[in-house]
Amino acid sequence: MARRKATNAGKNGSGAKLGFEEKLWAAADKMRGHMDAAEYKHVALGLIFLKYISDAFQERYDALQKEPHADPEDRDEYTAENVFWVPREARWKALQDNAKQADIGKRVDLAMEAIEKENPSLKGVLPKDYARPTLDQTRLGELIDLIGTIELVYREDADLFDGKRDHRSKDLLGRVYEYFLGKFASAEGKAGGEFYTPESVVRLLVEMIEPYKGRVLDPCCGSGGMFVQSESFVEAHGGRKTDLSIFGQESNPTTWKLCRMNLAIRGIEANLGQVHADSFHNDQHKDLRADFILANPPFNVSDWGGDRLREDARWQHGPPPAGNANFAWVQHFLAHLGPKGVAGFVLANGSMSSNQSGEGEIRRRIVEADLVDCMIALPGQLFYTTGIPACLWFLARNKGNGKFRDRRGETLFIDARKLGHLVDRTHRELSAEEIARIARAYHAWRGEPDAGHYADVPGFCKAATLEEIAAHGFVLTPGRYVGAEDVEDDGEPFEVKIERLLEKLEGQFAECQALEGAIRDNLKGLGNAT
Amino acid sequence: MRVRVGSLVSSGKLVINDGYRVTNRELGSTGIPFVRGGDIGDGSITTDVVDHILPEHRDRVRNKLTKPDDVAFISKGTVGRVGYLRPDQPEVVFAPQVCYWRVINQGCIHPRFLYYMLTGPEFQANLHAVKTHGSMVADYVSLADQHAFVLTLPPIDIQADIGRILGSLDDKIDLNRRMNATLEAIARTLFRSWFLDFDPVRAKMEGRQPPVIDSETAALFPSSFADSSLGPIPEGWAVGPLLDQAGLISGGTPKTSESAYWDGGIPWASAKDVSQCGDAFLINTERSITDLGLANSSTKIIPKLSTVVVARGATTGRFTMFGGDIAMNQTCYALRSRTGHHFYLNSLFRELVDDLIHAAHGSVFDTITTTTFERAKVILPPPEVQTCFELRVSSLFGRVLANLNESRTLVALRDTLLPKLLSGEVRVKHAEQLVESRP
Numbered sequence: 001m002a003r004r005k006a007t008n009a010g011k012n013g014s015g016a017k018l019g020f021e022e023k024l025w026a027a028a029d030k031m032r033g034h035m036d037a038a039e040y041k042h043v044a045l046g047l048i049f050l051k052y053i054s055d056a057f058q059e060r061y062d063a064l065q066k067e068p069h070a071d072p073e074d075r076d077e078y079t080a081e082n083v084f085w086v087p088r089e090a091r092w093k094a095l096q097d098n099a100k101q102a103d104i105g106k107r108v109d110l111a112m113e114a115i116e117k118e119n120p121s122l123k124g125v126l127p128k129d130y131a132r133p134t135l136d137q138t139r140l141g142e143l144i145d146l147i148g149t150i151e152l153v154y155r156e157d158a159d160l161f162d163g164k165r166d167h168r169s170k171d172l173l174g175r176v177y178e179y180f181l182g183k184f185a186s187a188e189g190k191a192g193g194e195f196y197t198p199e200s201v202v203r204l205l206v207e208m209i210e211p212y213k214g215r216v217l218d219p220c221c222g223s224g225g226m227f228v229q230s231e232s233f234v235e236a237h238g239g240r241k242t243d244l245s246i247f248g249q250e251s252n253p254t255t256w257k258l259c260r261m262n263l264a265i266r267g268i269e270a271n272l273g274q275v276h277a278d279s280f281h282n283d284q285h286k287d288l289r290a291d292f293i294l295a296n297p298p299f300n301v302s303d304w305g306g307d308r309l310r311e312d313a314r315w316q317h318g319p320p321p322a323g324n325a326n327f328a329w330v331q332h333f334l335a336h337l338g339p340k341g342v343a344g345f346v347l348a349n350g351s352m353s354s355n356q357s358g359e360g361e362i363r364r365r366i367v368e369a370d371l372v373d374c375m376i377a378l379p380g381q382l383f384y385t386t387g388i389p390a391c392l393w394f395l396a397r398n399k400g401n402g403k404f405r406d407r408r409g410e411t412l413f414i415d416a417r418k419l420g421h422l423v424d425r426t427h428r429e430l431s432a433e434e435i436a437r438i439a440r441a442y443h444a445w446r447g448e449p450d451a452g453h454y455a456d457v458p459g460f461c462k463a464a465t466l467e468e469i470a471a472h473g474f475v476l477t478p479g480r481y482v483g484a485e486d487v488e489d490d491g492e493p494f495e496v497k498i499e500r501l502l503e504k505l506e507g508q509f510a511e512c513q514a515l516e517g518a519i520r521d522n523l524k525g526l527g528n529a530t
Numbered sequence: 531m532r533v534r535v536g537s538l539v540s541s542g543k544l545v546i547n548d549g550y551r552v553t554n555r556e557l558g559s560t561g562i563p564f565v566r567g568g569d570i571g572d573g574s575i576t577t578d579v580v581d582h583i584l585p586e587h588r589d590r591v592r593n594k595l596t597k598p599d600d601v602a603f604i605s606k607g608t609v610g611r612v613g614y615l616r617p618d619q620p621e622v623v624f625a626p627q628v629c630y631w632r633v634i635n636q637g638c639i640h641p642r643f644l645y646y647m648l649t650g651p652e653f654q655a656n657l658h659a660v661k662t663h664g665s666m667v668a669d670y671v672s673l674a675d676q677h678a679f680v681l682t683l684p685p686i687d688i689q690a691d692i693g694r695i696l697g698s699l700d701d702k703i704d705l706n707r708r709m710n711a712t713l714e715a716i717a718r719t720l721f722r723s724w725f726l727d728f729d730p731v732r733a734k735m736e737g738r739q740p741p742v743i744d745s746e747t748a749a750l751f752p753s754s755f756a757d758s759s760l761g762p763i764p765e766g767w768a769v770g771p772l773l774d775q776a777g778l779i780s781g782g783t784p785k786t787s788e789s790a791y792w793d794g795g796i797p798w799a800s801a802k803d804v805s806q807c808g809d810a811f812l813i814n815t816e817r818s819i820t821d822l823g824l825a826n827s828s829t830k831i832i833p834k835l836s837t838v839v840v841a842r843g844a845t846t847g848r849f850t851m852f853g854g855d856i857a858m859n860q861t862c863y864a865l866r867s868r869t870g871h872h873f874y875l876n877s878l879f880r881e882l883v884d885d886l887i888h889a890a891h892g893s894v895f896d897t898i899t900t901t902t903f904e905r906a907k908v909i910l911p912p913p914e915v916q917t918c919f920e921l922r923v924s925s926l927f928g929r930v931l932a933n934l935n936e937s938r939t940l941v942a943l944r945d946t947l948l949p950k951l952l953s954g955e956v957r958v959k960h961a962e963q964l965v966e967s968r969p
Contacts, residue, residue: 459888479888479889480888480889482888483885483888484884484885484887484888485884494719494722494723494727494729494741494742495741495742497719498716498719498720498723498742499742501712501715501716501719502716504712505709505712505713505716508705508708508709508712509709511705512702512705512709515698515701515702515705516702518698519698519699519702522694522695522698523695
C-alpha cells in the first residue's frame with residue numbers, strides 16, 4: 001500500500017499536531033544531557049503538570065478578580081469549579097521568576113509538596129525530587145523557561161484555535177502532555193511501551209466498542225490512554241464526561257502516578273484503586289462488573305505469580321499456565337464483564353493459536369461459551385515494545401442481549417495486517433480512515449443501523465460460525481477465515497489480452513533478431529590493441 | 531587523456547550534483563518520482579517508486595532534476611552502485627545519498643560511455659580510496675572528493691564505440707527481461723482463462739465457439755458446471771488434494787564447519803537464493819556443495835523444473851522454478867509434478883500460494899508446513915486438458931529459461947570486456963568496422 005504523508009496522518013488523527021510540540025520536544029530533549037529517558041520523563045512531565053494546574057488556577061484567579069465582591073484567594077471558589085487550588089509559592093510565575101536560582105530544584109519540590117498538601121486527591125502523586133544532586137539545576141531552570149513558553153505560543157497562534165479560551169489552553173497542555181508521553185515511550189524503546197499504548201491502537205479499540213455510557217475498566221491502565229480516548233469519544237458524540245465512570249488499576253508505582261497526573265490534566269475523574277497494585281493478586285475493583293473493558297496488558301508475561309493462584313474463581317475456563325499471563329488476563333477481564341459488557345484488548349498473536357500448557361483448551365472453552373465477538377489481526381510495528389505483530393480480541397458477555405443484532409454462534413474475523421503506514425523507519429500507524437473502515441465492518445456486522453450493510457470481503461473480513469471455528473481447531477487467527485484477497489481483475493477480456501500479448505511478443509522477437517545482429521557486428525570489430 | 535573531474539565541471543562539459551533533502555510534506559503519490567539508493571540496481575534505475583515529489587513543489591527541486599542519459603551512483607552508504615537512466619524513463623529526483631553526473635558536451639564525453647566508466651575499475655578505485663572506512667558513520671564520498679578524481683578519457687569516437695558495444699549487450703539483457711515478462715504473462719493469462727475463469731466451458735455453455743482456441747482443444751472442455759467443495763467446477767472435473775498432483779521434497783544443509791562439503795560442483799539454493807530470484811527460474815546459486823556434502827547431509831538434488839517455495843521467515847511464500855538440478859536448504863519445499871506437467875503445476879501454484887500463506891499465518895512468523903500442503907485442495911482437470919496446456923506453454927517457459935541463460939552469458943561477456951575496453955587493452959578497430967558496416 002502506498003506510503004502516506006506523515007502530515008496528512010496528523011491532520012486526520014485526533015492527535016493533530018500543533019506545530020510546536022516537536023520544537024518543544026527537541027529543545028527539552030537537548031537538555032536532558034546524560035539522563036535516561038525513563039528518568040527524565042518524570043522531570044519534564046511533572047513540570048508540565050505543574051504548569052497546567054497553575055495556568056488553570058491563574059485563569060480562574062483572573063476571572064474572580066474581575067467579578068465584583070469575589071475573593072480570588074478563596075479556595076472554595078476553585079474547588080467548586082474543579083480547579084486545583086495552587087498556593088502562592090507554587091504558582092508558575094513564582095517558579096519561573098526564580099528559574100535561574102541555584103536552589104530552583106528545592107523550590108519546585110516545595111511547590112509540589114504544597115500542592116499535594118492543599119489537594120488531597122493528588123497526595124503522593126507528584127514527583128518531589130527536583131533538588132537531587134544528580135539533576136543539573138541550570139538545565140532544570142532552562143527547562144522551566146521552555147515549558148513557560150507553551151502559553152506564549154498559544155497566544156501568538158491564537159488565530160489557529162477557535163472556541164472558548166479555557167477549553168483551548170487546557171487542550172493545548174493536554175496535547176503537549178500526550179505528545180511527550182508518546183515521545184518518551186518511543187525514546188525509551190522497549191520499556192517505554194509499558195506505560196503507553198500507541199494512539200491509533202487505542203482509538204481503534206474505542207471506536208470498535210463505542211463506550212457511550214457506563215462503567216469503563218482498564219485493569220492495566222498504564223498512563224491512562226484508554227480513558228482519555230474514551231472520554232474524547234463520549235464528547236465527540238455529544239455526551240458528557242459524567243456519562244462514564246472510570247476504573248483503573250496499575251501495578252507500577254511511577255506509572256500509576258503518571259496516570260493520575262494525566263487524568264488530572266484532562267479533568268477526568270477516575271477510581272484508580274487505593275494504591276498501585278497487581279490486578280491478579282490484589283484486585284482493587286473486586287466487585288466491579290464493567291460495561292466496557294479496554295486494556296493493553298503486557299505481552300506474554302512469564303512471572304505473574306500464577307503458581308500462587310492455581311485456584312481462583314476467575315479461572316472459569318481453566319487455570320492459565322503459570323508461565324504465561326495472557327489467558328489470566330483474558331479471564332480476569334471476563335470476570336469483570338457485566339451482563340451486557342464488551343471487552344476489547346490487545347494480546348500477542350500467540351494467544352490466537354497457542355496450544356501449550358492448556359492455552360488451547362481455555363481458548364476452546366471461551367469459544368464454545370460463545371464469548372468471542374470479533375478478532376482483528378493487526379499489522380506489525382505498531383507498538384513501541386515489540387515488532388512482533390499483535391491482535392485485538394473483542395469479547396461479549398451476551399451476543400443476544402438485544403442491544404445489537406442477535407449474533408449468537410457467530411464471530412467476526414478481520415485481517416488488518418495490510419493496513420497502516422510507516423511514520424518512521426520502525427513505527428507504523430493506522431490512519432483515521434483505516435480505523436473507521438475496520439470499526440464500520442464490525443458495527444455493520446453487529447447490525448448497528450448507521451453502519452450500513454455487512455458483507456464478507458475476501459482478504460479483509462469474514463463472519464464465521466462456531467462450527468467453522470471448530471473445524472479450524474479453535475485457532476482464531478483471522479487469516480485462516482478471511483482467505484486471500486480477490487486478485488484484482490484488470491478487466492481486459494481474455495481474447496483481447498492474449499492478442500495484445502502475442503503482438504508484443506512478435507515485436508520483441510523482431511527486436512531480438514536486430515539486436516543479435518548488432519551484437520555480432522559489434523563483437524566482430526574487437527581485436528587486440530596494437 | 532588523463533583529466534581531473536573538476537576541470538570537466540569547470541569547463542562546462544560535465545555537471546555533478548547530489549540528491550534532494552526531501553521533507554515528508556513534499557511527498558505524495560503523484561508528481562516526480564523520488565528515487566532512493568535502494569532503487570538503483572545493477573545498472574538500472576527503478577523509477578516506478580512509491581514516493582513522488584508533489585507537482586506543487588516542482589520549482590523547489592528544479593536544479594536537482596535528473597534526466598534520461600544521466601548516470602547516478604550511491605555516494606553515501608553502500609557507496610559505488612551505479613545506474614543509468616534510460617532514454618525511455620522519466621525525470622526523477624534522487625535522495626541525498628545518491629549523486630548524479632550529467633554530460634553537457636557530448637562532443638567531449640559520450641553519456642553511455644560515462645556510465646560504463648563509472649562502473650569500471652578506475653572510477654570505483656577512486657571511490658574506494660576516499661570513502662570513509664569502517665567507522666561508525668556510513669561510507670561517504672563528497673562532491674568535493676568527486677571533483678578531485680582523475681579519470682582516463684579516450685577520444686570521443688572510441689568512447690562512442692565502447693558505449694555502443696557494451697550498450698548493445700545491456701540492451702539485449704533488458705530485452706530478455708521484457709520478453710520474459712511477456713512470455714510469463716501469456717502463460718498466466720492462458721492458465722487463468724482455462725482453469726480459473728473456465729472461459730471455454732462458459733462459451734460452450736452459451737453456445738459460442740470458445741475464444742482463441744482451435745476446435746480440437748475446445749472439444750476437451752465440457753459445456754456445463756457441477757458443484758464442488760471449491761464452488762462450481764466444469765462437469766467431470768474433480769477436487770482433490772494438491773499432494774495427489776505433486777510430491778513434496780524437503781532440503782537440508784551440509785555441516786558448514788566441514789569445508790570438504792562446500793564449494794563443489796553442485797549448486798545449492800538457500801532461502802535467500804529463492805526469495806531474491808525475481809525470475810521464473812532460478813539458474814544460479816550463491817553457494818555450492820560437493821558430492822561428499824550431498825552424501826553426508828539430508829539435502830537432495832531437486833530435479834530441474836521443480837517448483838520451490840520458501841516456507842519460513844519473512845519471505846515465506848516466495849517461489850520459483852529450478853532451472854537446473856539444484857540441491858536445496860531446509861527452509862524451502864520443492865513440489866514435483868507426479869505427471870510431468872511441471873509448468874501446469876507451477877502455474878497452479880502461483881494462483882494457490884496466497885491462500886497457503888494465509889492459512890500459514892502463525893503465531894510469530896508465517897510458516898508453511900507439510901500440514902499446510904496436506905490440507906490444500908485443488909481443482910483437478912482431466913489429464914488430457916492438463917497435457918494440452920502443458921504442451922502449449924512449455925515452449926513459452928522454455929524460451930524464458932533460454933533468455934535467462936543467455937542474459938547470464940551476456941553479463942559475463944560485458945563484465946569481461948568492460949575493463950579491457952576501458953583500459954585500451956582491447957581496442958575497437960574503428961576504421962575497419964566503419965568500412966565493414968558501410969552498405
